[in-house]
Amino acid sequence: MSLLKRSTIVVTQREPSEILQEAIAGFSQATRRVGSDDRKRLSWLLEFVYLSEEKLAELSESEKAQLCFDLAYFANISGQWELPPLEEIASLASEIRNGIDRLRRTRRWVIELPKDSIIERIIEPRPKRRAGHIRLDGYHSFYGSDDFRTSFLLCAADTAEAEGTRIRVCAQKDCGRMFARHRRARYCSSRCSQKERDLRFRKRFTKTERRERRQRYYKNRMAKLHGPAVASKVKPRPVKPTPRK
Incomplete structure (x- = not known):
C-alpha cells in the first residue's frame, strides 16, 4: 500500500x-x-x-x-x-x-x-x-x-x-528503452548517444594514444589563449602506476 x-x-x-x-x-x-x-x-x-x-x-x-x-x-x-x-x-x-x-x-x-x-x-x-x-x-x-x-x-x-x-x-546495449524515432535516430537520448561514442572511441585508441591526444589538445588550447611560449612549457602528466591486486 x-x-x-x-x-x-x-x-x-x-x-x-x-x-x-x-x-x-x-x-x-x-x-x-x-x-x-x-x-x-x-x-x-x-x-x-x-x-x-x-x-x-x-x-x-x-x-x-x-x-x-x-x-x-x-x-x-x-x-x-x-x-x-x-x-x-x-x-x-x-x-x-x-x-x-x-x-x-x-x-x-x-x-x-x-x-x-x-x-x-x-x-x-x-x-x-x-x-x-x-x-x-x-x-x-x-x-x-x-x-x-x-x-x-x-x-x-x-x-x-x-x-x-x-x-x-535504443541501440545502446545497456539501455534497451523504447523511443519514438525522429529522422534516423538510433538512441533514445543524447546521454546514450554520447555513451556509445565514448565506447567506440576507447576501442579505437589505446590508453597511451588517448593520453597523447589530450596532451596535444591542451597544448593547442594554451597556444591560442596564451601564446606559443606558454604552450612550450606544458609537460605531460606523469602516468600513475597501476596498483597491484
Missing part, C-alpha cells in the same frame, strides 16, 4: 479564481509537455511507460500535480478528478509498456478494457493554423470514457496506431 495519499487538482479551500488560474496554467503546461500531435504524444507516452512506483513516490507535490494535469490532458479528461493511487499508475504504465513491446515484436496488441466501463466515440472539429488564423480543417474522432483507465488505454491505442511505425529500441 502506498504511503502517499491521493492528490487532487481542485482544492476547495482556495478561491475559485485561484483554482481556475491553476487549472489553466496546469493544462497549458501539459499541452507543451504532452503535445497536441500524435508524434509528440507518442514520445510522451514512451517516457510515461517507464515510470515505476518507486519513481512516482520520489515526485514532489508540484510534480505530482503536474503529472495529474498531464494524465488528464493525454486521456482527454476534463473537470475535477483525482490522481489515481501510485500503484495503479505504475501498473497502467507497465501494462502499456508490455503492450507496445508486443506490438513492436508481433505486430499485435490486444487491449483488455474494464467490463463495466462506458465507451463513447467523440467527433470534434480539427483546427489548423494558416496564415496566422485558425481555420476548420475537417473533423476527427476518438474514443473516450468516463473511467480513467479505459480512457487512457484508448488514447494510448490511438497514438500507437497513428505513429507506431516510429517506435524503436
Whole structure:
C-alpha cells in the first residue's frame, strides 16, 4: 500500500479564481509537455511507460500535480478528478509498456478494457493554423470514457496506431528503452548517444594514444589563449602506476 495519499487538482479551500488560474496554467503546461500531435504524444507516452512506483513516490507535490494535469490532458479528461493511487499508475504504465513491446515484436496488441466501463466515440472539429488564423480543417474522432483507465488505454491505442511505425529500441546495449524515432535516430537520448561514442572511441585508441591526444589538445588550447611560449612549457602528466591486486 502506498504511503502517499491521493492528490487532487481542485482544492476547495482556495478561491475559485485561484483554482481556475491553476487549472489553466496546469493544462497549458501539459499541452507543451504532452503535445497536441500524435508524434509528440507518442514520445510522451514512451517516457510515461517507464515510470515505476518507486519513481512516482520520489515526485514532489508540484510534480505530482503536474503529472495529474498531464494524465488528464493525454486521456482527454476534463473537470475535477483525482490522481489515481501510485500503484495503479505504475501498473497502467507497465501494462502499456508490455503492450507496445508486443506490438513492436508481433505486430499485435490486444487491449483488455474494464467490463463495466462506458465507451463513447467523440467527433470534434480539427483546427489548423494558416496564415496566422485558425481555420476548420475537417473533423476527427476518438474514443473516450468516463473511467480513467479505459480512457487512457484508448488514447494510448490511438497514438500507437497513428505513429507506431516510429517506435524503436535504443541501440545502446545497456539501455534497451523504447523511443519514438525522429529522422534516423538510433538512441533514445543524447546521454546514450554520447555513451556509445565514448565506447567506440576507447576501442579505437589505446590508453597511451588517448593520453597523447589530450596532451596535444591542451597544448593547442594554451597556444591560442596564451601564446606559443606558454604552450612550450606544458609537460605531460606523469602516468600513475597501476596498483597491484
